[in-house]
Amino acid sequence: MQYFTLEEFTRSETALRMGLTNVPTPAVADRIRRLVETLLDPLRSEWAARCTAESWKNPGIVVTSGYRSDELNRAVGGAATSAHRSGWAADLKPQNGRLREFKQCCRSFLATRDFDQLISESEDAAGTPRWMHIGLYDRNGQQRGQLLSMRNGRYFPMTD
Numbered sequence: 001m002q003y004f005t006l007e008e009f010t011r012s013e014t015a016l017r018m019g020l021t022n023v024p025t026p027a028v029a030d031r032i033r034r035l036v037e038t039l040l041d042p043l044r045s046e047w048a049a050r051c052t053a054e055s056w057k058n059p060g061i062v063v064t065s066g067y068r069s070d071e072l073n074r075a076v077g078g079a080a081t082s083a084h085r086s087g088w089a090a091d092l093k094p095q096n097g098r099l100r101e102f103k104q105c106c107r108s109f110l111a112t113r114d115f116d117q118l119i120s121e122s123e124d125a126a127g128t129p130r131w132m133h134i135g136l137y138d139r140n141g142q143q144r145g146q147l148l149s150m151r152n153g154r155y156f157p158m159t160d
Protein backbone atom coordinates (compact mmCIF):
# COMPACT_ATOMS: atom_id res chain seq x y z
CA MET A 1 0.00 0.00 0.00
CA GLN A 2 2.24 2.76 -1.28
CA TYR A 3 -0.15 5.37 -2.64
CA PHE A 4 -3.50 4.35 -1.13
CA THR A 5 -4.96 3.77 2.33
CA LEU A 6 -7.61 1.29 3.42
CA GLU A 7 -9.69 4.22 4.65
CA GLU A 8 -10.05 5.51 1.07
CA PHE A 9 -11.75 2.24 0.12
CA THR A 10 -14.31 2.24 2.91
CA ARG A 11 -15.19 5.93 3.20
CA SER A 12 -18.60 6.63 1.72
CA GLU A 13 -20.61 9.83 1.85
CA THR A 14 -23.73 7.81 1.18
CA ALA A 15 -23.00 5.48 4.11
CA LEU A 16 -22.36 8.45 6.42
CA ARG A 17 -25.48 10.27 5.28
CA MET A 18 -27.70 7.21 5.62
CA GLY A 19 -26.06 5.83 8.76
CA LEU A 20 -25.00 2.59 7.04
CA THR A 21 -22.06 0.52 8.21
CA ASN A 22 -19.28 -0.09 5.71
CA VAL A 23 -16.63 -1.99 7.65
CA PRO A 24 -14.75 -4.65 5.67
CA THR A 25 -14.11 -8.08 7.15
CA PRO A 26 -10.42 -9.04 7.48
CA ALA A 27 -10.79 -11.16 4.31
CA VAL A 28 -12.17 -8.17 2.38
CA ALA A 29 -9.40 -5.91 3.72
CA ASP A 30 -6.86 -8.45 2.44
CA ARG A 31 -8.43 -8.35 -1.01
CA ILE A 32 -8.30 -4.56 -1.05
CA ARG A 33 -4.59 -4.72 -0.21
CA ARG A 34 -4.02 -7.22 -3.01
CA LEU A 35 -5.96 -5.02 -5.44
CA VAL A 36 -3.78 -2.05 -4.48
CA GLU A 37 -0.47 -3.89 -4.54
CA THR A 38 -1.20 -5.83 -7.76
CA LEU A 39 -2.85 -3.11 -9.84
CA LEU A 40 -3.45 0.28 -8.25
CA ASP A 41 -0.01 1.17 -6.89
CA PRO A 42 1.73 0.18 -10.17
CA LEU A 43 -0.96 2.05 -12.14
CA ARG A 44 -0.40 5.13 -9.98
CA SER A 45 3.34 4.96 -10.78
CA GLU A 46 2.65 4.62 -14.50
CA TRP A 47 0.17 7.51 -14.42
CA ALA A 48 2.71 9.68 -12.57
CA ALA A 49 5.34 8.91 -15.22
CA ARG A 50 2.86 9.84 -17.97
CA CYS A 51 1.91 13.07 -16.17
CA THR A 52 5.58 14.01 -15.78
CA ALA A 53 6.32 13.25 -19.44
CA GLU A 54 3.39 15.41 -20.57
CA SER A 55 3.95 18.16 -17.97
CA TRP A 56 0.50 17.57 -16.48
CA LYS A 57 -0.04 18.67 -12.90
CA ASN A 58 -0.94 16.46 -9.93
CA PRO A 59 -0.67 12.73 -10.70
CA GLY A 60 -2.87 11.80 -7.72
CA ILE A 61 -5.67 9.25 -8.13
CA VAL A 62 -8.83 9.43 -6.04
CA VAL A 63 -10.83 6.35 -5.03
CA THR A 64 -14.44 7.50 -5.46
CA SER A 65 -15.85 4.09 -4.48
CA GLY A 66 -14.06 1.04 -3.14
CA TYR A 67 -15.60 -1.52 -0.82
CA ARG A 68 -19.40 -1.60 -0.49
CA SER A 69 -21.17 -3.52 2.23
CA ASP A 70 -24.38 -5.20 1.10
CA GLU A 71 -26.51 -2.41 2.54
CA LEU A 72 -24.37 0.31 0.96
CA ASN A 73 -24.36 -1.50 -2.38
CA ARG A 74 -28.17 -1.61 -2.29
CA ALA A 75 -28.34 2.07 -1.32
CA VAL A 76 -26.21 3.19 -4.29
CA GLY A 77 -28.03 0.89 -6.72
CA GLY A 78 -24.97 -1.28 -7.34
CA ALA A 79 -25.36 -4.56 -9.19
CA ALA A 80 -25.92 -7.52 -6.85
CA THR A 81 -22.92 -9.21 -8.46
CA SER A 82 -20.69 -6.11 -8.12
CA ALA A 83 -17.03 -6.81 -7.37
CA HIS A 84 -17.18 -3.79 -5.03
CA ARG A 85 -18.97 -6.08 -2.55
CA SER A 86 -15.97 -8.38 -2.25
CA GLY A 87 -13.23 -5.73 -2.19
CA TRP A 88 -11.91 -6.67 -5.62
CA ALA A 89 -12.83 -3.42 -7.41
CA ALA A 90 -12.36 0.33 -7.21
CA ASP A 91 -13.71 3.39 -9.01
CA LEU A 92 -10.95 5.88 -9.80
CA LYS A 93 -10.60 9.49 -10.92
CA PRO A 94 -7.40 11.41 -11.69
CA GLN A 95 -7.03 14.49 -9.51
CA ASN A 96 -6.00 16.60 -12.49
CA GLY A 97 -9.28 15.88 -14.27
CA ARG A 98 -7.65 14.30 -17.36
CA LEU A 99 -10.17 11.48 -17.60
CA ARG A 100 -9.72 10.84 -21.31
CA GLU A 101 -5.96 10.39 -20.90
CA PHE A 102 -6.42 8.39 -17.70
CA LYS A 103 -8.70 5.97 -19.53
CA GLN A 104 -6.01 5.41 -22.15
CA CYS A 105 -3.34 5.00 -19.48
CA CYS A 106 -5.41 2.37 -17.60
CA ARG A 107 -5.98 0.47 -20.82
CA SER A 108 -2.35 0.37 -21.88
CA PHE A 109 -1.25 -0.44 -18.32
CA LEU A 110 -3.56 -3.47 -18.18
CA ALA A 111 -2.59 -4.73 -21.64
CA THR A 112 0.22 -6.80 -20.11
CA ARG A 113 -1.56 -7.78 -16.88
CA ASP A 114 -4.21 -10.18 -15.59
CA PHE A 115 -7.40 -8.46 -14.42
CA ASP A 116 -11.16 -8.92 -14.45
CA GLN A 117 -12.73 -5.70 -15.75
CA LEU A 118 -11.81 -2.21 -16.86
CA ILE A 119 -14.91 -0.09 -17.42
CA SER A 120 -15.04 3.43 -18.79
CA GLU A 121 -18.09 4.55 -16.83
CA SER A 122 -20.85 6.98 -17.88
CA GLU A 123 -19.02 8.06 -21.02
CA ASP A 124 -20.05 11.09 -23.01
CA ALA A 125 -20.36 10.99 -26.81
CA ALA A 126 -16.64 11.77 -27.16
CA GLY A 127 -15.70 8.68 -25.11
CA THR A 128 -14.69 10.59 -21.98
CA PRO A 129 -15.72 8.72 -18.83
CA ARG A 130 -16.86 10.21 -15.54
CA TRP A 131 -14.72 7.64 -13.73
CA MET A 132 -12.87 4.36 -14.38
CA HIS A 133 -13.81 1.05 -12.73
CA ILE A 134 -11.02 -1.48 -12.25
CA GLY A 135 -11.55 -5.01 -10.93
CA LEU A 136 -8.89 -7.62 -10.23
CA TYR A 137 -11.19 -10.66 -9.84
CA ASP A 138 -14.92 -11.26 -10.17
CA ARG A 139 -16.88 -12.79 -7.28
CA ASN A 140 -16.05 -16.28 -8.56
CA GLY A 141 -12.32 -15.59 -8.61
CA GLN A 142 -12.14 -15.26 -12.39
CA GLN A 143 -10.11 -12.79 -14.41
CA ARG A 144 -12.06 -12.13 -17.57
CA GLY A 145 -9.90 -9.36 -18.99
CA GLN A 146 -12.96 -7.37 -20.09
CA LEU A 147 -12.60 -3.89 -21.59
CA LEU A 148 -15.97 -2.10 -21.55
CA SER A 149 -17.51 1.30 -21.99
CA MET A 150 -20.80 2.29 -20.39
CA ARG A 151 -23.02 4.99 -21.82
CA ASN A 152 -26.64 5.70 -20.86
CA GLY A 153 -26.68 2.53 -18.76
CA ARG A 154 -25.54 0.24 -21.61
CA TYR A 155 -22.25 -1.67 -21.79
CA PHE A 156 -20.32 -2.32 -24.99
CA PRO A 157 -16.71 -2.95 -26.10
CA MET A 158 -14.50 -0.11 -24.90
CA THR A 159 -14.19 2.91 -27.17
CA ASP A 160 -10.79 4.38 -27.96
Ligand SMILES: [Zn+2]
Binds near residue numbers: 065084089090091133
Ligand atom coordinates in the same frame (compact mmCIF):
# COMPACT_ATOMS: atom_id res chain seq x y z
ZN1 LIG B 1 -17.18 0.38 -9.97
